[in-house]
Amino acid sequence: MSADAARLDWLRLARTPGIGPVSFFQLLHRYKTATSALAALPELSGRSRRAQPMAAPSRDEAAAELKATERYGARIVLSSEPDYPPLLKALGPPPPVLTLLGKADLAARPTIALVGSRNASAAGRKIARDMASELGRNGFTVVSxxxxxxxxxxxxxxxQTGTIAVLGGAVDHVYPPQHQRLYAEIAASGLIVSESPFGYRAKAQDFPRRNRIITGVSLGVVVIEAAERSGSLISARVAGEQGREVMAVPGSPLDPRAAGTNGLLHQGATLVRHAQDVLDVLSSLHTQGFSAPDATPFEFDPSGDEPDASELARVRDALSPHPMPMDEIARAAGLTAARCAVVLLELEIAGEASTLPGGLAARAF
Known part of the structure; x- marks a missing residue:
């Protein structure tokens, strides 16, 4: 088989509805190639409780996505390819496919995420501007x-110094529309990143996934203003689970926009006031001569045995509607992480579980 055909099959498997990152790499491990995994899908999904068997996009559909992406000026990158962001590749498992628009090398430099309130105060906006510009002058790519x-x-x-925008929708979907000009400027001089297929319009449930990529591609995250139920707090939690540095700017106890950030500080996040504080924190990571940290290998069960009814029931019971780290699910089910991943593959194919980037899983609805 040609390299182009193998690449198309990797994309087809990644775009198959009901196949998340954990299941994708479990299938790749079990069947060795995406092509063989695709051939096995009808039998696997036929054993499940799904009303309809899993249906992967055809090669023509995958080729059409590649062409549409290229016509737009972007490119699709597989997690096995050299242009894939190195820090994100270190996650176990990473998103199998990304679409990149712009300068991919920006993700290979030292990176720091700055996130916070949409309804930001004038003070919060100034802190974000000052911090981003100073971090950029010190060689960091700013991610948001x-x-x-x-x-x-x-x-x-x-x-001017380098920024990466991670989108919830496809690279061709500018959201919010008020940032059309900013999007164009980032596409021209920075990098746009998306996990979604070309033409996809973001939905509310896509933004937590976007947040996991923001933190996954970064050495650390700084939260500048966040309410108690802010999505930025999800980013902070996921960053901690990914082993990233979590920092927060303190705010007035009387300002609800600071309730989330002050809460992070109470829980142990590092207090930062300005860019120099962030640089001091990051200096401990030895970013000079930057390279990605050693990847935490995704564990595979050596037995290869199909899960029994007891294992399926224990993992099913351990799943929550909210995404949880797989090692926590495994612990609750009394299984190793590697064995839990095998069981999750069966549950995802059955339509009972969903797996997400960063080794997270949830109960499917």
């Missing part, structure tokens, strides 16, 4: 999510 408020300020202040 292109949202209004703190995200937009961080991107705008680091355009």
């Amino acid at each position: 999510g292109l949202a209004l408020g703190i995200d937009g300020e961080a991107h705008a202040a680091s355009l």
Whole structure:
């Protein structure tokens, strides 16, 4: 088989509805190639409780996505390829496929995420601008999510030094529309990253996945203003689970926009006031001569045995509607992480579980 055909099959498997990152790499491990895994899908899904068997996109559909992406000026990168962001590749498992628009080398430099409130105060916006521009001058690529408020300020202040915008939708979907010009400037001089297929429009449930990529591609995350139920707090929690540095800017106890950040500090996040504080924290990571940390290998069960009814029931009972780290699910089910991943593959194919980047899983609805 040609390299192009194998690449198309990798994309087809990654785009198959109901196949998340954990299941993708379990299938790749079990069947050795994406092509063989695709051939096995009808039988696997036929054993499940699904009303309809899993259906992967055809090669023509995958080729059409590649062409549409290339016509737009972007490119699809597999997690096995050299242009894939190195820090994200270190996650176990990483998103199997990303779409990149712009300068991929920005993700190979030292990176820091700045996130926070959409409804940011004037003070919060100034802190974001000052911090982003100073970190950029010190050689860091600034990563954020292109949202209004703190995200937009961080991107705008680091355009000249390097910024990465991670989107919830496809690379061709600018959201919010107020950031059309900022998006164009980042596409021209920075990097746009998306896990979604070309043409996809973001939904509310896509933003936690976007947040995991923001933190996964970064050495650490700084939260600047966040309410108690802010999505930025999800980013902070996931960053901690990924082994990233979590930092927060303190705010007035009387300002609800600081309730989340003050809570992070109470829970042990590192207090930072300005860029120099962030640089002091990051200096301990030895970012001179930067390279990605050693990847935490994704564990595979050596037995290869199919899960029995008891294992399926224990993992099913351990799943929550909210994404949880797989090692926590394994612990609750009394299994090793490697064995839990095998069981999750069966449950995901059955439509009972969903797996997410960063080794997370949840009960499917």
